[in-house]
Amino acid sequence: MADILDVPAGRRPTEQSEAHTGRIILISLVAALGGFLFGFDTSVINGTVGALETQFAASSWALGLAVSSALVGSAIGALFAGSVADRFGRTRTMIMASDLFIISALGSGLAFSLWDLSFWRLVGGLGVGAASVVAPAYIAESAPAHLRGRLASLQQLAIVVGIFVALLGDFAIARAAGSASSPGWFGITAWRWMFFSGLPPAILYGVGALFIPESPRYLVAKGREEEALRVLRDIEGDTAPSKLVEIRRSVRQDRRPLLADLKGGRFGFLPIVWIGIVLAMLQQFVGINVIFYYSSVLWQAVGYSEQSSLLITVITSVTNILTTLVAIACVDRLGRKPLLLIGSAGMALTLGLLAYLFGNAPMDALGKPVLQGSAGTTALIAANLYVVFFGFSWGPVVWVLLGEMFPNRIRALALSIAAMAQWVANFAVSASFPALKALGLGWAYGLYAAAAVFSLFFAIRFIKETKGRELESM
Structure with a gap:
């Protein structure tokens, strides 16, 4: 580390x-x-x-x-x-x-x-x-x-x-x-x-x-500048006084945010707030929690036992940890936006492959898809590659961007709205999967693949790079 x-x-x-x-x-x-x-x-x-x-x-x-x-x-x-x-x-x-x-x-x-x-x-x-x-x-x-x-x-x-x-x-x-x-x-x-x-x-x-210590920006906002300077000396070193001046200048222009401060434009919220909301929801709409909540359905369809399916789920969670470490190593070198773009493209391909495999799989007597031979192995590899692409991109980078992208005066409130939207999306995806599964796993993974494709175009069009920028400049 x-x-x-x-x-x-x-x-x-x-x-x-x-x-x-x-x-x-x-x-x-x-x-x-x-x-x-x-x-x-x-x-x-x-x-x-x-x-x-x-x-x-x-x-x-x-x-x-x-x-x-x-x-x-x-x-x-x-x-x-x-x-x-x-x-x-x-x-x-x-x-x-x-x-x-x-x-x-x-x-x-x-x-x-x-x-x-x-x-x-x-x-x-x-x-x-x-x-x-x-x-x-x-x-x-x-x-x-x-x-x-x-x-x-x-x-x-x-x-x-x-x-x-x-x-x-x-x-x-x-x-x-x-x-x-x-x-x-x-x-x-x-x-x-x-x-x-x-x-x-x-x-x-x-x-x-x-x-x-408390956040130095919060301390300055509350008029506790001596405390803020002590915190900044521990974090920034000799540049702490100049950093305090920047924060003070930014905070003086601000006041306690209200919901009305997020409103603007033709669609209710400021554009940056909508970007944060959609960014947070797309993190869930690509279906990552389906892999962790319902993965036994996938692995048993490939022919693994229930106990083996649980073990594979644990292994998948380890893969997620390792790829998150990759993101930590790369996010300040490559930037936020490149990681999102690579992740979106990879997720779209792997989810599209899963949708194709399950959509064309024969059914057993209970109406469950059966993937045999190379199709089963391909699905296993595709699902784990999907976790890899998510793990170094949309998993960690979304939280990085949500912490950075909003102006100081609305950051906490806007982040709250975006995080709430993320949880609503999480609930919607998790609750809808059993019904989608009844229609066919091909349909389910097809929808998640479509969300991944949309996430690629969304990132290209709306996400601005924040690497190396001070929060006061957002």
Whole structure:
């Protein structure tokens, strides 16, 4: 990680600059813990679904509500997180999100019905939504311009690591107990331990937020310039005073943003806000969460057993982690827009191939597609290549851009709107996949391929490069 986040070529690191770089990496890692909980909380329920259905004799729609309630909470949390962060500060909002994660983990693990479980999941979703807004905003506002892209990419890295840890933890707990429905340690059912496993990282996130400095831009906006200067000296070094002057000049032109500040043009919002909304929604419309939520359908269609399908899903999540590391290494060297363009083209090709393979696959007696021989191997390779293309492009780069692209005066609020749109899109894609699957997997992957093609043209037309630019110039 130290090599990946090293000072770019052409800059000679000194002991002082290395100390400042180490400091900003540390505080960015703490902020990115929210991303870890984001990935963990939305994925941990995967291992509990079968046990919950049995425990509470749940109907499919009630079970679906319990699973998706976190996404609903995430949309609500994202919507209000920006105004909360502007009023109380970035680090206090992190602490609030940590409290919501802790409450959700305890409540979900102690749930006595599917209805109160849905409520506790919704509470956790509020924390997820808040973390999805405050982490990229905090990192973007605290990081030096030459490191900002890589540090903001830590948010996506933390998300995919959280997904991996949740899946691996579910597997380990179920294996130790015999199944998710079996008694585990101290006679407590294994699925309850799966929810309880979210407590340690939630507590660590809250404790960590107590020890990192507040965003210097927030401090200047609140008139706390001496504190802001101390933070900037830790981050920027000798250039801190001139940086403070830039921030002061920018903040003086601003005031607390209102929804009315986002309005403009013929379509309700300012063009930059619409660009952020569409960017965030396209990240989901290309179908990435289908790969992680419903991948067993794909792998079993290729002929793998259910247990092997779970193992492949874990391997896919590792692939996602590795490609996110590639993005961190490249985002400040190649830029944001080139990565998006390469990712869109790759996703369009791989999803188009999956749509073709499943659209032309023969059906078995149960009406499920069957891919045999080279078709099955090709689908397996295409699906993993799709994750690779997403993992180094639209996965991390969208969060980088959302933290950078908005003017200072509307950043937190605009990011909240975009993040809410992302969660609504996540819910729409996840909830619609079973119905699309009934029509045929070819149709489903065809729609995601069309979204990837659109994302390519959207990035070409509307995305402006932000590499190396100061936030005050946005």
